[in-house]
Amino acid sequence: MKIGLIIAIERELKAFLENGGEITTKQVGGRTIFSTEMFGHEVSAVLSGYGEIDAAASTQLLILETGCDLVMNFGVTGALIPELKVEDLFVVSRVLNYDFDISPIDPVKKYQYLEYPDEFIPLNGEMVEKAIGIMPQLKKVTVASGGRFIEKKEDKDALAALDCQICDMEIAAIARICLTNGVRCLSIKCISDTYAGDGGDFNQNVIRSAEVAFGVLKEIIKAL
Numbered sequence: 001m002k003i004g005l006i007i008a009i010e011r012e013l014k015a016f017l018e019n020g021g022e023i024t025t026k027q028v029g030g031r032t033i034f035s036t037e038m039f040g041h042e043v044s045a046v047l048s049g050y051g052e053i054d055a056a057a058s059t060q061l062l063i064l065e066t067g068c069d070l071v072m073n074f075g076v077t078g079a080l081i082p083e084l085k086v087e088d089l090f091v092v093s094r095v096l097n098y099d100f101d102i103s104p105i106d107p108v109k110k111y112q113y114l115e116y117p118d119e120f121i122p123l124n125g126e127m128v129e130k131a132i133g134i135m136p137q138l139k140k141v142t143v144a145s146g147g148r149f150i151e152k153k154e155d156k157d158a159l160a161a162l163d164c165q166i167c168d169m170e171i172a173a174i175a176r177i178c179l180t181n182g183v184r185c186l187s188i189k190c191i192s193d194t195y196a197g198d199g200g201d202f203n204q205n206v207i208r209s210a211e212v213a214f215g216v217l218k219e220i221i222k223a224l
Contacts, residue, residue: 004068005045015214055170076192090141092187097172145172
């Protein structure tokens, strides 16, 4: 199988690069594609950078350049509800882009794209269930995804009120581009900053949480 990985930040990429396999690189469109073999699969990764714009561009580039059958995303995430702890693990079942709103001009809800029946962008349900079968400790989660690092509690409460439990800055774009291209998408998230935490919380936990998330991803790739 050909698998593509979208990785947001260098501290998350470090977990992939230190995996132990031989890695080749290719420069395309101002980005580097890192490729290796993992458990018999061709795995290629792109460091997208923060945010939906770069994540969308990187996902489309990876799909076109590698012909991947599956796009996987792993990384750290912020908690929107108090009961979630650092290193809690999740598989994303759906995502809401809280920066998107065409409801003033089209007959849709706020945050809803015309193509979808509600305001949530779905990830591949078959892959979500397969991931849980491989790693039963994973919990399904809904992500609020957008262009800001969410730090203030009032912002966390507002996003939690939209039936989201965690937040990030990339998965809405990754999931949407995958759906557009007919490519399956799977995302594994690990809490780095809690409901009570802030940017300092994130910086303290990001490397370890990224390693934990990548460890889960490796087990899933191994079982595919």
